[in-house]
Amino acid sequence: MSPNVRVKTLKIDGKDVSAREDQTILSVARENDIFIPTLCQMDGLTSVGACRLCLVEIKGSAKLQAACVTEVQEGMEVVTDSERLHSYRKMLIELLFVARNHICSVCVSNGHCELQSLAQRLGITHIHFPFRYPKLAVDLSHDRFGMDNNRCIRCGRCVRVCDEIEGAHTWDLMGRGDASQIVCDLNQPWGSSETCTSCGKCVHVCPTGALFEKGKSSSEMSKRQEFLPYLTLMRGDHNE
Amino acid sequence: MRRLGYKPHALIEALHTVQETFGYIDEDALKYLSRALRIPLSQVYGVATFYHYFSMKPQGKHTCVVCMGTACYIKGTGQILNNLENAYSIKAGETTPDGGLSLLTARCLGACGIAPAVVLDGVVIGHADPAHFNARVEEKLKQ
Numbered sequence: 001m002s003p004n005v006r007v008k009t010l011k012i013d014g015k016d017v018s019a020r021e022d023q024t025i026l027s028v029a030r031e032n033d034i035f036i037p038t039l040c041q042m043d044g045l046t047s048v049g050a051c052r053l054c055l056v057e058i059k060g061s062a063k064l065q066a067a068c069v070t071e072v073q074e075g076m077e078v079v080t081d082s083e084r085l086h087s088y089r090k091m092l093i094e095l096l097f098v099a100r101n102h103i104c105s106v107c108v109s110n111g112h113c114e115l116q117s118l119a120q121r122l123g124i125t126h127i128h129f130p131f132r133y134p135k136l137a138v139d140l141s142h143d144r145f146g147m148d149n150n151r152c153i154r155c156g157r158c159v160r161v162c163d164e165i166e167g168a169h170t171w172d173l174m175g176r177g178d179a180s181q182i183v184c185d186l187n188q189p190w191g192s193s194e195t196c197t198s199c200g201k202c203v204h205v206c207p208t209g210a211l212f213e214k215g216k217s218s219s220e221m222s223k224r225q226e227f228l229p230y231l232t233l234m235r236g237d238h239n240e
Numbered sequence: 241m242r243r244l245g246y247k248p249h250a251l252i253e254a255l256h257t258v259q260e261t262f263g264y265i266d267e268d269a270l271k272y273l274s275r276a277l278r279i280p281l282s283q284v285y286g287v288a289t290f291y292h293y294f295s296m297k298p299q300g301k302h303t304c305v306v307c308m309g310t311a312c313y314i315k316g317t318g319q320i321l322n323n324l325e326n327a328y329s330i331k332a333g334e335t336t337p338d339g340g341l342s343l344l345t346a347r348c349l350g351a352c353g354i355a356p357a358v359v360l361d362g363v364v365i366g367h368a369d370p371a372h373f374n375a376r377v378e379e380k381l382k383q
Contacts, residue, residue: 159282169280174289185281186267187289195281 010076025067025078026054036080037089037118039096039207040155041068042225044232045164050156053089053118056080064088086122093119098129099178100136101150102208109209112222115153116208136181141191144214145203149181152210158182158202165231170196182210201227248279251287255294264295300335300342302380305359309348315356319370321345327374340381 006021012029019028024047029036040051049066056067059077067080079085096102096115104110136149156173159182163169170193174183184190203211204223212221244250254277258269265288274284288294306312306321321332324343328336335342351357354366358373360380368376 163280170282172280172282172286174286176290183282183285186270186285 008072008074008076010072010074010078012078013080019072021072023072025056025065025070025072025076028072029067029078029080034080036067037122038068039114039118039153040157042157042160042205042228044228045157045160045205048156048160051092051153053092055085055088057082057085090122090124093122093124094127094129096153097127098131100152101133107151107209108212108216108218108221109151109223110218112218113209114207139184139190140214141189142196142198142214143191144198145190145200146212146214147182147184147190148210148212150210151208152182153208154180154182155207157205157207158211161201161205161228165228166197166199166201168195168197168199171202246277248277251277251279251284252291255288255291259294264298266296297335298339300339302340302361302377303342303344303359304361304377305344305346305349306332307349307351307355307357307359308345309352309355311352311355312349312357316370317356317358317368320356320358320368320373323370323374324377327377341377 007018008021009016009018010028011017012025012032012034015032015034017028017032019031026036026038026041026047036056037053038051039053040049041047041054047068049069052066054067055064056070057079058065058070059079064085067078093115097119102115104113104116107113110116134150138150139147154173159169159171159173162171170184171182173180174187175181185193185195190196200213203213204225205228206212206223209221244253251273254273255265258265258273262269270284270288271281273279274281277284288296304324306317306324308317308321321343325331328341328343330336330341330343332343332345346359349357349359349364351364351366354364356368356370358365358368360377365376
């Protein structure tokens with residue numbers, strides 16, 4: 001921390017907290033053990049505010065703000081959990097469930113899935129929207145890893161880790177809206193990619209079973225994400 | 241690209257140039273752009289597929305863009321599109337197997353005053369008559 005970083009004081013859920021001026025609401029909340037659900041955010045990667053689960057209310061503003069990309073301001077009063085936010089978050093998770101195929105019982109990440117555990121934590125018992133089940137291809141062309149678009153929630157973590165940490169940028173998102181999906185290079189089979197270094201970082205940052213290691217049963221397919229804070233610490237650059 | 245200084249942010253401009261020159265953007269063009277502008281392949285692909293303007297497949301000799309804006313739809317472009325799809329056995333966004341006709345849709349042409357509007361080979365046709373439009377396209381194809 002540089003010596004001339006200023007400290008801001010604000011209120012989160014009625015609790016007085018202090019923060020560095022360059023901190024986001026999310027990181028301050030985490031430091032103070034205040035839970036805000038997230039899926040696309042990951043320490044060590046740039047935050048993009050894609051999943052919208054970390055939306056919070058800020059007093060004096062009618063709009064909800066994504067806590068992962070909103071920096072703190074002096075005197076801010078933030079509400080991280082309200083009836084309204086809770087219903088929105090549940091709706092968002094439900095929409096993620098219906099957009100693709102998220103049937104946990106036949107998923108390799110069953111029990112290690114961030115989408116699943118978040119749904120449990122938010123108390124989702126029923127889905128109030130019709131399921132869509134688009135038939136999407138599964139890419140098993142890579143020697144060690146597989147990619148199942150049907151499980152993807154398009155959080156973009158794999159895209160960011162591949163670009164920012166590994167530096168290969170093999171993954172990206174194609175298309176737009178509901179038709180968007182993760183593509184490898186020129187939408188080619190993963191195994192034929194010339195840019196992929198087979199480092200497996202994308203697999204381990206994936207919150208669901210969209211990217212997985214081949215030949216692992218669901219009890220073995222836990223994701224190891226400790227490498228990410230370590231790598232960013234050792235490189236000591238852009239992210240906190 | 242030289243004009244744009246080989247900067248990565250020139251990607252969209254460059255894609256426009258490729259689209260306008262060749263009528264579509266093929267894999268070689270994407271690879272070339274990726275190298276020349278030093279942008280990852282997947283990112284080039286992502287940008288090219290994000291914008292409806294860019295087409296990844298060769299277009300037919302003739303193109304027909306049917307406006308699907310609210311005004312045009314109510315006035316009958318839905319029927320025009322249906323008729324064309326049935327007549328040439330293609331869906332919107334596809335090209336006939338002989339490469340004669342590409343059928344496309346637009347969200348709104350901004351010409352709601354002359355609804356229903358269709359663009360046939362770059363010429364905007366206002367007040368298109370759903371009953372006789374197929375014949376008009378057929379005539380164009382014969383030229």
